[in-house]
Amino acid sequence: MPKISIKPLFKLSKAQWQHVMSRVLEKEGGKLTPRGGEFIMDKFAPPVEKEIGTLRSKVPMFEGATEDEMKTITERLPIGEARAKYLSSPGQYMSPGPVGPSAKVLRQVQPGSSEELASGLAYEKLRESPLIPRELSRGMSVIKRDIPELAGREATSERAQLAAVAEQLWKDAVGGGRSMGGKMFENLRNSSRQRSHIKNAKDYFISSFVRWKQDATGFKRAYPREAKILEQVWGEFEASLPLGQGM
Numbered sequence: 059m060p061k062i063s064i065k066p067l068f069k070l071s072k073a074q075w076q077h078v079m080s081r082v083l084e085k086e087g088g089k090l091t092p093r094g095g096e097f098i099m100d101k102f103a104p105p106v107e108k109e110i111g112t113l114r115s116k117v118p119m120f121e122g123a124t125e126d127e128m129k130t131i132t133e134r135l136p137i138g139e140a141r142a143k144y145l146s147s148p149g150q151y152m153s154p155g156p157v158g159p160s161a162k163v164l165r166q167v168q169p170g171s172s173e174e175l176a177s178g179l180a181y182e183k184l185r186e187s188p189l190i191p192r193e194l195s196r197g198m199s200v201i202k203r204d205i206p207e208l209a210g211r212e213a214t215s216e217r218a219q220l221a222a223v224a225e226q227l228w229k230d231a232v233g234g235g236r237s238m239g240g241k242m243f244e245n246l247r248n249s250s251r252q253r254s255h256i257k258n259a260k261d262y263f264i265s266s267f268v269r270w271k272q273d274a275t276g277f278k279r280a281y282p283r284e285a286k287i288l289e290q291v292w293g294e295f296e297a298s299l300p301l302g303q304g305m
Contacts, residue, residue, distance in 0.1 A: 069102070078098070078176075090164075099162050099164060099181075104163075105175065105181065106180075108136065108185065109137045109186075110137055110140065111144070111189050112140070112186060113133040113144060114131065116130055130152070141189055148220060157186045160183055161184050163181070165179070166179060166180075167179065167180045220267065220271050221267075224264040225260075228264065230295075231291045235260055242287065243260075243262055243287070246262065246283060252265065
């Protein structure tokens with residue numbers, strides 16, 4: 059099989075970029091054409107790499123629209139901002155799909171902005187990351203395995219999202235099984251009628267969180283101690299979000 063020689067992309071300094079951009083624009087009459095953009099992306103490496111997350115939501119095309127008359131809105135944000143928005147209100151967004159490949163993007167920006175490379179243009183490599191890190195996907199398996207009355211129904215995307223949020227909270231807000239909060243939930247599990255099929259404090263926290271989020275009033279009536287802790291944990295989590303958005 060013959061070897062295919064791939065030429066490496068050149069990396070340029072800021073001054074070199076200004077020179078390249080000015081030459082390309084000069085040849086194209088002061089405006090970047092698709093041919094000029096293709097030349098730049100084919101020859102030169104993007105100077106900036108950004109990690110992004112993609113949020114998708116369905117909105118009605120008009121008032122009174124049915125489920126079949128919805129359109130999908132796509133929003134791409136820096137990964138930290140995207141995860142914060144998603145975790146603060148998972149029911150607002152569609153279940154995350156597969157992560158797309160990296161892409162080089164050449165776009166016009168406001169001259170003088172921090173994103174400008176040269177001549178009112180920005181050139182970046184966008185690398186998409188999952189909204190829910192891989193280690194958090196275990197949350198849905200907990201729902202299916204340890205909560206029979208939920209697993210027996212259709213496993214909706216909202217439950218999967220809530221389970222993933224709960225797993226993140228267990229790690230970041232509760233502090234894991236060895237923390238004071240973790241030990242409190244282990245004591246609650248031991249005194250709960252769920253202890254026969256929920257085997258550890260983490261899974262009990264996840265199942266409690268999902269139940270509480272889907273029916274806070276009913277859950278508080280049946281599990282007042284668990285509900286009190288969850289209200290505190292969730293309140294602290296919402297207060298920590300940079301976007302100030304709650305579920």
